[in-house]
Amino acid sequence: MATMTIKRLHELLENNVDKDVLAWAGACHDCKNEAQVTATPKEDGIHIHGGSVYEPAANKFMIKCDTCFEKDPVLRxxxxxxxxxxxxxxxxxxxxxxxxxxxxxxxxxxxxxxxx
Ligand SMILES: [Zn+2]
Structure with a gap:
């Protein structure tokens, strides 16, 4: 499973100490530049900023910056x-x-x- 689902984001938010935001920081998988991705619950859904998050294995997260996600949304x-x-x-x-x-x-x- 290399995708992140809405259900999984809700689960992570429920189990997070800070229930207002999830944040991942580190090197973008594709370009290796520093990236920070946040997931913030709002009334109209969860807002993702800074790129995309993948969970290719249980609790193993990888991120892509916005630029790389636009070039190729698939984690390879x-x-x-x-x-x-x-x-x-x-x-x-x-x-x-x-x-x-x-x-x-x-x-x-x-x-x-x-x-x-
Ligand atoms: Zn990148």
């Missing part, structure tokens, strides 16, 4: 991905390869059978 590349590939005859996670083999892996080209 937020978790490590283990890549397996063939090295000297068998499959192993690339992260466990030695430096020389990882360099060779990065030099590999993707084979496109449609251009044959």
């Amino acid at each position: 590349d937020y978790q490590d991905c283990e890549v397996y590939s063939r090295v000297v005859g068998y499959l192993r996670p690339v992260a466990q390869w030695n430096d020389a083999k990882q360099a060779e892996f990065n030099d590999r080209k993707l084979y496109d059978p449609s251009i044959c």
Whole structure:
């Protein structure tokens, strides 16, 4: 779940010491600039300012600044991905390869059978 829902915001506000505002501060996931996002309950709903908040895992929050959110509202590349590939005859996670083999892996080209 990489989205924040209204239901979840209400739940967070209920459990927050300060029930008038929720605030997240830190580096924007995309541009790494400092960002601060606030969620304030008002009569017409919860007002979000400063960007957007994501919760890709329980209680793990990530933020995007307004500029990055406008460019791409989807949270991408937020978790490590283990890549397996063939090295000297068998499959192993690339992260466990030695430096020389990882360099060779990065030099590999993707084979496109449609251009044959
Ligand atoms: Zn940004």
